[in-house]
Amino acid sequence: MSYLARRSVGRRLRVLREEAGVRQGIAASAAEVSQSVIVRMERGLPTRVGTIHIKALLDRYGVGDEEQRESILAVVQLVRQARKARPRWWDAFAASLSPEEIERIELETEARSMSLCGATLVPELLRTADYQRATARALYPQDTVADIARRAEITEHRWKSLRDNDTRLEVYLLESALRQPLGGSEVMADQLTYLAELGELPNISIRIVGPEAGSHIGLHLGNLVLVEFDALLSGGQPEPPIVFLPGLPQDLCLDQDGQADRYRDAVAGLSRIALPQDTSRTRIREIASDYQT
Known part of the structure; x- marks a missing residue:
């Protein structure tokens, strides 16, 4: 906290x-x-x-x-x-994490809910190890095999923390992101099968925005994470949300007053046009089957 x-x-x-x-x-x-x-x-x-x-x-x-x-x-x-408060799981990775990355992990542990939008890639927290390695090789070409494995381990701990805290995840994926064959057909089939399984968990909603949606805000968003919080004190007002925009050399954090408002509206817009959860799981499995043939 x-x-x-x-x-x-x-x-x-x-x-x-x-x-x-x-x-x-x-x-x-x-x-x-x-x-x-x-x-x-x-x-x-x-x-x-x-x-x-x-x-x-x-x-x-x-x-x-x-x-x-x-x-x-x-x-x-x-x-x-x-x-x-000690120990914290990320203390073991302090040498591999920037101060900004540690702050983000702290915020994730306090989140009431998170909205993840994947316009070009599957969001980091929902990736299989092989998909994560494929993205890391392109994003961090200077990293060793050990560096990439450590990043994947950190992501796994972040996911476990969200699961243990029962954090609500609302995920919106453009279908085009799922049809980008990152790492090859086998990696993609496994990734999509994993997404379909995650979508059955009670605290996760995964919905697809398909080409039938036409022109929409998701085409202009890129990938983003909207993090929302409860009040710090009983009876108080919820803390203002924060938006993370993935990028280089590091993710952009929008945490000043009002900065998250437009992104919250954009997420609401995606919610209105995305396919229902059941239909989305069916679509994901269909795309996974395409990779397996």
Whole structure:
């Protein structure tokens, strides 16, 4: 919960600062920290800011409502608790993961639901090991066999975490992505058979957007992941969603206020045109059979 809670604290304090008309430099002076610390904190990045600094900022921003102050301080406490949480499965892979990748994994563990859109490829979390190796060889040509195996192992742990947390997955796949013969016919047949099996799980919905849909938003989206959350505190508002856009050299994370809105609307648009789940499973199995002939 560390990154999600830090992000929540930073967002709330930034809003309060802007409403109070206080510049970041003035806020830094009030808390007796550098301006760069305020910048990092408002972005949800790690800092050494403690409760005494947060209280000083709340005073400077004129926040006198005790309930509001206690709510923010309660989330600060969640950040402190998360720092002490050990061990975490990804600690064993720390040398292979960037800070951004670790933050993404943390967010996935806290997700209430995730919407995965695959316009050109099967989403990473739903790939078989062979399909993952085929994509990794093209995406990371400098990687050794051991590097690729480690990436696949990390993805397997991410999937297990989502399954154990009973995270709801809504998956939308363009049929054209399933007809791209990545890794060869045998790899594709196994991948599609695996997708059909996943679609029978109670917490996963896999739906196909076929060519009969005509012109639609999915043709312009590319691959994306929309992550949605519950409230951090009982009775509070859900945390704002985050969007990840796969790319090079790393995935783009859209986590600022309002950035996910258009993508949430796009996912809703796909939901309206995608085939029903049962029909989608039948279509997936039919394409798998094509690869087997």
